[in-house]
Amino acid sequence: MTYHKPNLSRRAFLATSGALSVAVLGGGLVSVFRDAAEAQDLGRSEINAWVSIARNGRVAIRYTSGEMGQGVSTSLPLVLAEELDADWSMVDALQVDQGPPATFGNPLINNILYTAGSLSIAGYFDRMRRAGATARRVLVHSAAASWRVPVGEVTTEPGFVVHGRSRRRMSFGEVVALPQLVTDVPAITDADLKPREQWRLIGSDVGRLDVPEKARGAITYSIDVRLPGMVYAAQLLAPVEGETPTVTTDTDARAVPGVVDIIPLRNAVAVVAETWEAALAARELLKVEWSNTSPFRSTDSAAELKELAAAAADPAREAFPWETRGDARAALRSSARVISADYSTEYVYHAQMEPLAAVAAVDADGKGAEVWLGTQSQTVSIGIAAAVLQTTPDRIRFHAMQMGGGFGRRTFFARDLLRDALLISKQLKRPVKLMWTREDDVKNGWFRPATAHRLEAALDSNGDVTAWRHRVVSASILAFAMPDNWAKANNRDFLVMEGAESADYAIPNLIAEHVIADRRTRVAAWRGIGWGPNMFARECFIDELAAAANADPVAFRRRLLRNNERGLRVLDAVVAISKFGTAPQGRAHGLSFAGYKETRAAGVAEVSVDGEGRVRVHRFWAAVDPGVAVHPNNLLAQVEGGIIFGLSGLLQERITIAGGEVQQSNFYDYEPLRIGDIPQIEVQIVESGAAPTGAGEIGVPMTGAAVANAIFALTGRRQRQMPFGQVRS
Amino acid sequence: MPTLTVNGNAVDTNADPQTPLLWVLREHLGLTGTKFGCGVGSCGACTIHLDGEATFACQVPLEAAVGHKITTIEGLSPNGDHPLQRAWIAEQTPQCGYCQSGQIMRAAALLAANPKPSREDIIDGMAPNLCRCGTYPRIARAIERAAQEG
The missing domain is CATH 1.10.150.120 ([2Fe-2S]-binding domain)
Structure with a gap:
């Protein structure tokens, strides 16, 4: 037998190396740390919270966002390295496992360590630049002092500090080996940052730092962690949310060789064994009776879709305004011509390739633990672990593991899975790896909720949209996933509603509103968050309005974007690269203008429909404006991936629930697109130079309407209910 | 005790003969480059070579792998440079x-x-x-x- 310790050397143990203090960023002085034991071993100097440099010149740059495939482990260090003037070949990226939110939190996500919403680049871009510039300044001042020359005469070249007049140079490694570093450097101002024309790393296509290891299968995910003395836990989970085990007959299960214990938990019975296969075998023999009082027993997804549609059509149902411009109600009432249409989406599952898993080793006193978790939030997960053990966060030694896909699934899952792993480890006084099978992962998924949309618009005699109403009916994701935030949210659920404000379109009278439906199952954000369903409905409706106004879809959108230069540029770009409207015989094109947050984007699908009504997407073009493309090749990869993710959802993904039980089990009945199903994809980046925004979600929102509009162009049939891989008549 | 040939090495395992090869590789032998995705041969994350043939490790019981040449991602090339x-x-x-x-x-x-x-x-x-x-x-x-x- 062998065991494998996860690769810990690449990780930064900020909370446990107590000698480190917190750097002041964005103003004031920067502390330099030379006293951490680990740092001394490596001859490594902590320049600030984000950068340490070793005497051999290796530059370690920390990044906080979790890596789940979106490329932050390269793109965030790249931004810092730019201002530091580092030699990129000397850079190592270190995942921040934990650390003070004041230093490491994402300013766009309540200043906590949280990775979601394509907000890593947007949230950390400025901070990483300033951290890099500050670190560079420490090196410059230190070298100047050593050379006894004015600071103003010292500059940098990649990896070196240079004094041109005396032709002296020191590598960054030589600088940190100086007897004294000058720590007392002036704060960085905007004017100290490199102007864009001097960038040599931002906007370049360096290789992703994680790719070589991923090509060797050498990355450790939480599901891969193995520890000495570790036991394995499988769970027999309640078939319906809210039920609990009442009677457990475990005689046969306990007789399986290797079984250590059978432990009833709140929503499951855990089977713990010396091997994973023993845990699975024993789980098969377990007989559990469940309580039958959960209100979720009555959940029926087909009936719910009808309820949501009825609520969308019922003007008496209370709706909470998300966006109001002008007076849409009055304008719709007084308009001679009002068009309306209804759209819907169904439950979809994240299907991240790594099933959820948590590894925990609780301390002997039960008041602390070491945890290995693939999570979208270190702060939330550490908080949960501390609460479970009734301890303080400093007692949780946390490892933020590479995630085998996230897509929104790993935001709050730790609430249950991590809790159970900790309880089991605490009870058995052994490290535990708790794994879900794919079936567990599907049946206990947190799904993007089903939605219904009613769109209404007034068209004047010129064919202009004078009033607009977008009514969304959906359970609140925020209320379930982030109850503390929901309590303060004033019924504004950005995870459901974002996008419905349609801020890019010049519509004088507009209301977007949310009818908050009862939650019928566990819900979560899904790649693209509310933009997916909302842009599907909106951009299908725009095509319907264009048809009603006898306008072509491009011209109609161009008029709506008349005040929006960035929007027009991506629209025009995608029309150009797709040669929109010139699909070959038997195919048709469909257009969608649908970005994500501040990222503007538009897409065109080329579609055919076979004799049995099956939809095939042959080609897909996209134009995206992320402001600045920090790492263009990875941006392209993210947009490609997002398009495929979106197409998969709209063509063939659907979770159904009957009697409160999820009816799908595994990839054979919830099947994402395979390689043979995907179109040829072409993506054009249209940089506006605005502040950089995210990449992970952009591809998804544009897909739904592009394909639906293409199907209409080809068949004359509107596709208003997603999924529609089989054309509805 | 079954002996397997993995990446050119003979390795012993005390796992039950019915154990899917996937768990033997990952949890007994520590070869975690082979991934668990579905357990039912639907996703291919556990693909290995059995005598050179691409095979779902989750669908092969340990006993059926004995006597065959098993190659995992760790053994595909000596230096990860296939x-x-x-x-x-x-x-x-x-x-x-x-x-x-x-x-x-x-x-x-x-x-x-x-x-x-x-x-x-x-x-x-x-x-x-x-x-x-x-x-x-x-x-x-x-x-x-x-x-x-x-």
Whole structure:
């Protein structure tokens, strides 16, 4: 037998190396740390919270966002390295496992360590630049002092500090080996940052730092962690949310060789064994009776879709305004011509390739633990672990593991899975790896909720949209996933509603509103968050309005974007690269203008429909404006991936629930697109130079309407209910 | 105690003979480059070579693997420099990376049997392997590159 310790050397143990203090960023002085034991071993100097440099010149740059495939482990260090003037070949990226939110939190996500919403680049871009510039300044001042020359005469070249007049140079490694570093450097101002024309790393296509290891299968995910003395836990989970085990007959299960214990938990019975296969075998023999009082027993997804549609059509149902411009109600009432249409989406599952898993080793006193978790939030997960053990966060030694896909699934899952792993480890006084099978992962998924949309618009005699109403009916994701935030949210659920404000379109009278439906199952954000369903409905409706106004879809959108230069540029770009409207015989094109947050984007699908009504997407073009493309090749990869993710959802993904039980089990009945199903994809980046925004979600929102509009162009049939891989008549 | 031949080495395991090879490799032998995705042969994350054939490790009981040559991603090449691994880097294929060991092992078996595959051959050959990040376009390009550059 062998065991494998996860690769810990690449990780930064900020909370446990107590000698480190917190750097002041964005103003004031920067502390330099030379006293951490680990740092001394490596001859490594902590320049600030984000950068340490070793005497051999290796530059370690920390990044906080979790890596789940979106490329932050390269793109965030790249931004810092730019201002530091580092030699990129000397850079190592270190995942921040934990650390003070004041230093490491994402300013766009309540200043906590949280990775979601394509907000890593947007949230950390400025901070990483300033951290890099500050670190560079420490090196410059230190070298100047050593050379006894004015600071103003010292500059940098990649990896070196240079004094041109005396032709002296020191590598960054030589600088940190100086007897004294000058720590007392002036704060960085905007004017100290490199102007864009001097960038040599931002906007370049360096290789992703994680790719070589991923090509060797050498990355450790939480599901891969193995520890000495570790036991394995499988769970027999309640078939319906809210039920609990009442009677457990475990005689046969306990007789399986290797079984250590059978432990009833709140929503499951855990089977713990010396091997994973023993845990699975024993789980098969377990007989559990469940309580039958959960209100979720009555959940029926087909009936719910009808309820949501009825609520969308019922003007008496209370709706909470998300966006109001002008007076849409009055304008719709007084308009001679009002068009309306209804759209819907169904439950979809994240299907991240790594099933959820948590590894925990609780301390002997039960008041602390070491945890290995693939999570979208270190702060939330550490908080949960501390609460479970009734301890303080400093007692949780946390490892933020590479995630085998996230897509929104790993935001709050730790609430249950991590809790159970900790309880089991605490009870058995052994490290535990708790794994879900794919079936567990599907049946206990947190799904993007089903939605219904009613769109209404007034068209004047010129064919202009004078009033607009977008009514969304959906359970609140925020209320379930982030109850503390929901309590303060004033019924504004950005995870459901974002996008419905349609801020890019010049519509004088507009209301977007949310009818908050009862939650019928566990819900979560899904790649693209509310933009997916909302842009599907909106951009299908725009095509319907264009048809009603006898306008072509491009011209109609161009008029709506008349005040929006960035929007027009991506629209025009995608029309150009797709040669929109010139699909070959038997195919048709469909257009969608649908970005994500501040990222503007538009897409065109080329579609055919076979004799049995099956939809095939042959080609897909996209134009995206992320402001600045920090790492263009990875941006392209993210947009490609997002398009495929979106197409998969709209063509063939659907979770159904009957009697409160999820009816799908595994990839054979919830099947994402395979390689043979995907179109040829072409993506054009249209940089506006605005502040950089995210990449992970952009591809998804544009897909739904592009394909639906293409199907209409080809068949004359509107596709208003997603999924529609089989054309509805 | 069954003896397996994994990546050219004879290794003993005390696992039950019915244990899926996937768990033996991952949890008993620590070869975690082979991934668990579905357990039912639907996703390909656990693809290994059994006597050179691409095989779902989750579908092979330990006893059926005894006497056969098992190759995992860790043993595909001595230094991680198989033409496909180089091509995977050149095309910047992986995103989350979780499915990529299985993709590379499937592609390696494909190229071994068909060194100059057409795009259609690649699409057909790679059909068993899912990727949720949507790296398929780059998987196909990387296989074409490896076939060309060898």
